[in-house]
Amino acid sequence: MSALLVTGADLAGAGAQDVLVEDGVIVEIGSIGAKGSRGWDVLDADGLVVLPGLVDLHTHLREPGREDAETIASGSAAAAVGGFTAILAMANTSPVTDTAEAAERILDLGRAAGLVDVVPVGAVTKGLGGDELAELGLMHRSRAGVTVFSDDGRCVHDARVMRRALEYVRAFGGVVSQHAQDPHLAGPQACAHEGELSGRLGLPGWPGIAEESIVARDVMLARHTGSRLHVAHVSTAGTVEVLRWAKAQGVSVTAEVTPHHLVLTTDLLAGYDPTFKVNPPLRPQEDVDALREALADGTIDAVATDHAPHARHDKEHAFVDAAFGMVGLETSLSVVSDVMVRSGRLDWAGVARIMSQNPARIAGLPNHGRALEVGAPANLTLVDPSAEVTVDRGASLSLSRNNPWHGRTLQGAVHATVLRGRVTAQKGALT
Structure with missing residues (x-):
């Protein structure tokens, strides 16, 4: 023993x-x-x-397809050092995790690494194309038992497809995690928060309404279908207002915020450092303040890293051409401690709630996020x-x-x- x-x-x-x-x-x-x-x-x-083991709802491990940026083994190592016992691996790999076989492969690679429980996220649509639903039921019934589905990196922008996805996963208690970004409002070259600074820097602007309009649409679809919606990486005060309204109406919606959106602001783009190019973009201080308040009062349910590793040859470009994303698994607890606990916004029981208990509940992981008790x-x-x-x-x-x-x-x-x-x-x- x-x-x-x-x-x-x-x-x-x-x-x-x-x-x-x-x-x-x-x-x-x-x-x-x-x-x-x-x-x-x-x-x-x-x-x-001592907290219940941390759970990350939003991790990009890049395997299969981009093992030069990250592997399931290296990402699991970073997660373990960062305090995580379970991480959800997003589907935007190559090939995409849109079949039962692909999901089981992620599960097996995670078990082989043996450092954290790697939980596959299934794609909502085939190839992340946004047109045809992926094998949602087959992925759920597979050994991987997929419960969370997301086209993260892309928005499920077609309202009819999103409605069908919500209706489908309702049958087995699944949840759709939406990357809220209207592609027509954001535009193909958008890379910075739309405002005075983006105009001065000559960077294509990304308005907050591109996020907020999709969240508003999706909470109405969730109410209509009676299904579960999860909003990934909330970044604006406007989205917070929509979430507060939806929860007051009894809509089954949850939301996450990243550590970087709790601290970093759009003024960091002044030096054109592509490290700070992220999707959704860094926002002004007033948005950051609203996100902190919403996390403290429970409007936002969880912190998720959106760990997005990139090889140097993808990131070290002119700002407009660089890849979106930041790494975050090893630093997320420290960021939350520094900005939320040291300020008095949360105590350690609150940290357990937003970084372990709520994420485990949202993801349907019964062996994680449990109270620290006998058994x-x-x-x-x-x-x-x-x-x-x-x-x-x-x-x-x-x-x-x-x-x-x-x-x-x-x-x-x-x-x-x-x-x-x-x-x-x-x-x-x-x-």
């Missing part, structure tokens, strides 16, 4: 206790250390906060709330270096990650 004793743990801010894990399950919580270690592996958690799977994230970390992109376990936090000092860091009782990462390194 394998056993791990976590000593002196502050359980999501509820006070210091010991946690005993046997065969991947929490079997005892309390004052255990005095009984002697009995040959147990011991993890000293004095001064640390629960021992998926844990140990956080040092007082640690200061200066981000070094060169130290990343991701294969890509498009890290927007390079050189920044953040307060709060992942100390260790435990997947079903096994320590997968500690102090920034795999174990």
Whole structure:
């Protein structure tokens, strides 16, 4: 029998206790250390906060097709170091994850890596083309058990197709995660928030209404179909207003925000650094403030990284031509700690809610996001709330270096990650 004793743990801010894990399950919580270690592996958690293992609803792992940017193994390593025990792998690979066989392949590669639970996201439409529904039912009934479907990277812009997708997944409790971006309002070259700065820099503008109009349409479709809608990477105050209205009406809608949209603003584009080119674009401070408020009050349900690694030859171009995206798996907890906890907007129980419990519920992962109690799977994230970390992109376990936090000092860091009782990462390194 394998056993791990976590000593002196502050359980999501509820006070210091010991946690005993046997065969991947929490079997005892309390004052255990005095009984002697009995040959147990011991993890000293004095001064640390213990959360349910983090769950990321939105990760791009690039395999198959772009293993030069990321693989499932390298992305899993970055996730483990970042405190994650489960990540959802988006479907925009090559080939696209739009069949049961493709989804099962992602599942198997994740299991082979063995560092986090890699959960495939299925495409909504074949080849992300936006015209014909993919094999939604077959992917759900496969070994992969796909529950979340998304054409992320592209919007399901045809309202009829979106309606049919919502109706289809309702039958088995699935959810459609929408990349909300009206392609006609955004335009093919849009790459920066539409405003005075984009005009001055000569960058094609991306108006907030391109996001907000799709979210408004989709919440009405969700209400009409009685199905579940999830809004990916919310970026505007206008979208927050739509979400508040929809939730007040009882619409089954959830939403996520990225760490970078909680902090970074459009003024960073002044230097034309393609690291800061992201989809949706960075927005002005008033949008950032609205997103923080919505995350704190529950209008936005979760933080999701939208980890988007790119090889140097795709990112190091003129701003307009560079690929969209930023890496984020290794830094997300620190960003949330720095901007939401240190400011008093959230306590550690709140962090558990937005980075573990709600994401697991949305994704339908019954063995993740569980309360820290006897009988629960021992998926844990140990956080040092007082640690200061200066981000070094060169130290990343991701294969890509498009890290927007390079050189920044953040307060709060992942100390260790435990997947079903096994320590997968500690102090920034795999174990």
